[in-house]
Amino acid sequence: MDPILECYIEESQGTEIIANPQHYLVAEDQVYINKQTISEVMKRYAFLREFCFVAKRSSPTCYYLKCATENCSWVFKSSCLNNSKLFKVRKFYDTHSCPLKDRIQSKRQSTSGVLGAMLVEKYVDLKTVYTPTDIQADMLRIHGISLTYMQAWRGKKKAFETLRGDPAESYGKIPTYLYILEKTYPGTIVNYKKADENHFLYSFTALDASIRGWEYCRPIVVVDGTHLKSTYEGTMLIASTLDPRGHILPLAYGIVDSENDDSWLWFFENFKNAFGEREDMCFVSDRNKSIWNATAAVYPEFRHYACIYHIWTNLLKKTYRDT
Ligand SMILES: [Zn+2]
Known part of the structure; x- marks a missing residue:
């Protein structure tokens, strides 16, 4: 703790220093750890007692409040203790002279x-x-x-x-995040595409460990997309393979608007840039047309197979429908 602050805590002669913004009881002579805490305590205090206050004065050294209803007797005064960050309640008159109905109507507090x-x-x-x-x-x-x-x-x-x-602000941090990812894990390949008006459109990530691991795995790339449940929804595209022990090794992932021709094409172009081509390489996916169009465009010499799980589920659905 700051030694000056420690010294003032001592000077406050054993008074409890309130640091909890959820503190419930407010009284004269209480000492709070800082103005921020006292302000949060008072907002909560007013909210729970269903009235609103306005700040009569608020500066780094003082915090004076009065009831939002005109001419009411309720008043709260606090100020800093000996120029420290600690705030002391100097005056607290907790009785309203305003009518209850005015108090409830004047809800200016957020x-x-x-x-x-x-x-x-x-x-x-x-x-x-x-x-x-x-x-x-x-x-x-x-x-x-x-x-x-x-x-x-x-x-x-x-x-x-x-x-x-804020979800919108989080999107603004993606370029920085990808840059740090590349710097932290050299060899990692990332890409980012913006739409008009500087809005996020696609991102692609292939970690260095995945790129290096790929050459020891079977040359089979399994791809799929899944819906995201965030505010802006979108879709996550994933490519993975099996390592020699039969465990799944994630190769690359991307965030796109939805599964469409443009998004899958962009994903596979980036995939090829990161993983290149290997002899007898093949792709496995469901029957989403955009995936097949994209592999045909980016990897025309390689085979693309439909995942047996999807074949079987479709067959079962068909059999079920036919019976
Ligand atoms: Zn009042």
């Missing part, structure tokens, strides 16, 4: 922001299913707060943004 911060922990585990309806029920049961479905939905969206960032 409900989704505060709710989102409260929900973050719920969504840390990717497998958690916690719907806006669940949020509505829990907020009513635990805090006595009634939310509309849209408020709960926005709160959930906000929590997701806090945890995973």
